[in-house]
Amino acid sequence: MSIEFYQSGNRLAEATIANGLIFLAGQVPTNEDADITAQTANVLAQIDTILAACGSDKQHICEAVIYLSDMQEYAGMNQVWDNWVTSGKAPARACIQAVLANPKWKVEIKLTAVQK
Template sequence: MTSAIQRLGTTPRFSQIVIHQHTAYLAGQVSQLIEGDISDQAQDVFGKIDALLATAGSDKNHLLSAQIWLADMADYEAMNQAWDAWLTGVGAPVCVQSPMAKKHYRIEVLVIAALTA
């Protein structure tokens, strides 16, 4: 017996949220801020994640996994400070350096979370 897969915010290429078996899988989130530093972009991305998790029926305190891509590892410490300001008491995310799809992207974050209900 298979469970239903629910897709939210779907485009021809991806879904912002996929829900399956009480778990929400978010697409990677990037900031559209062209100006600002990594802290500004990280806060913007974390705000998007908060909103998407609420739509899915979850929140940041139910994260199971987080993957972070940075355009430049020189931003690692500042990103960690932004992460710690956003979320305390949850384990460290995986973080790697990677080229980004657009020049102004400094950070991309993908999370998986348990649903709260």
């Protein structure tokens, strides 16, 4: 079995692909000073880009794990998520509160998808 590494560095790859499964590293916002809705939209746009580069899209996500720095942001994150996810093709999902590596990050999303 071969494993492909997408945007791999010394510490991590943004994604790895094995047997048609795509494992994304946790994606974090690049707009650190934005509110939860803008940060979530930013992360989801990054996910769209990485999935496309790996031969997939949001309709092929199997599982998502969403980390929030504050569960008070849950409704704002869900507002953006609900508008982004394809109706009837929402993946299995978990959302938990966590201390994120950068205190300015409000959201981090990690997921697994399959290639088209």
